[in-house]
């Protein structure tokens with residue numbers, strides 16, 4: 001089940017440095033929101049707040065009407081541009097670890113039948129991203145695109161309600177990117193998860209999602225560049241039957 005996200009007058013500052021100012025937004029469950037904006041305007045900070053890694057300085061963040069948990073949890077999955085996977089674990093062990101940490105957070109291990117079930121889930125997740133032939137390979141033996149597929153499987157296996165993607169394809173070659181676009185869209189259509197994806201590629205932003213948000217700093221004080229933060233300057237519904245239906 002995917003989640004509705006609501007921001008009410010959200011501000012984020014680091015000390016005196018205002019990064020994001022007064023964001024208000026309602027995102028329907030099952031939306032695919034792409035985020036674009038100049039470097040340093042706070043897109044990653046926005047994702048970190050949704051993840052629960054950063055708290056808003058002011059305002060409220062709600063998931064399905066309830067305050068968003070103040071720490072990361074399995075209901076919100078994240079994939080970064082790089083380094084999301086553990087190099088010393090095989091593909092299947094990487095995915096299994098995510099499940100073990102979610103289900104047995106203190107021990108970090110499952111045993112017996114629970115472990116066998118978790119392993120089967122991990123294999124299914126790897127199959128869903130096209131890595132069925134690489135179950136026992138280590139990340140350094142995988143291409144960049146395959147590593148990102150692994151990172152996506154590691155996140156999807158926990159059946160998140162919100163998927164946060166921070167330039168997940170930014171480091172990949174154009175041909176591989178096309179394959180990844182097809183993959184992420186089919187996963188979105190199949191699961192109906194609510195997606196937020198940061199990208200530097202405007203075309204990617206326009207073609208992948210169901211809604212495009214542009215972040216920009218519109219207020220400037222030349223004597224105090226840190227006094228104002230970025231706002232959402234464009235909120236564009238894209239021509240794609242809005243939400244995915246799971």
Ligand SMILES: Nc1ncnc2c1ncn2[C@@H]1O[C@H](COP(=O)(O)OP(=O)(O)OP(=O)(O)O)[C@@H](O)[C@H]1O
Nearest residue numbers: 014017019037038039040041042043044045046198
């Ligand atoms: N933990 C932190 N402490 C202090 N300042 C921070 C912290 N994290 C981010 N910032 C500042 O917040 C601003 C926004 O950073 P953020 O990474 O969110 O931007 P971005 O839009 O994702 O940039 P890019 O597109 O280059 O990845 C930057 O000025 C950054 O220096």
